[in-house]
Amino acid sequence: MDRRWIMWAAIAAAGVVALSFAASDGVLAGGIAATRNTARFSALVFALALAVGAGRPVQLAAHQAELTLAFVAAHGIHYATVVARAAIEPGNRLRELSVEPLAVVGAGFGLLALLAFTARARSAWGARTHRMAFGLVGLLLAVALGSRARISAPSALALLTLAAAFAWRMAGPLIVRRGGDS
Secondary structure, eight states: OOTHHHHHHHHHHHHHHHHHHHTSSSHHHHHHHHHHHHHHHHHHHHHHHHHHTTOOSHHHHTTHHHHHHHHHHHHHHHHHHHHHHHHHSTTOGGGGTOHHHHHHHHHHHHHHHHHHHTTTOOSHHHHHHHHHHHHHHHHHHHHHHHHHHTTOHHHHHHHHHHHHHHHHHHHHHHHHHHHHHO
């Protein structure tokens, strides 16, 4: 496995965190910005992993599992910013330790872990589980980005990128088949 993709995503996500804090007026504003920006960044990494599922470009498609794991790494850093934000933001729902926010975070972490553990699945069951987890993550990212797309240009751009990746993923097999017919 080529781990450079995973390291690249983790380093870039850490850079997003650093830039978010550097461009903000204070620690709380930096935490809020880091949470939003790392979510958008991880969505872009996910979009790349989604797009290469079409099999093109071939050089990237060979690294689909690594790109999925790169998304997991980037989103793991996003989760770290969520925890850090909860620690510094008064009134943050995660500070209450109530069932609902903990269940959401736990389910998200579980889904991310499932995605990581099945990224290189060889069995039919493992591959099917991975496809289902991957699709659910894509849907959840689209919903999250869509909820802020009207008020946030970066969220709207990330959502458009995700939609373009989905379209590329769906059109890829058609392009390959059509090209093979001639």
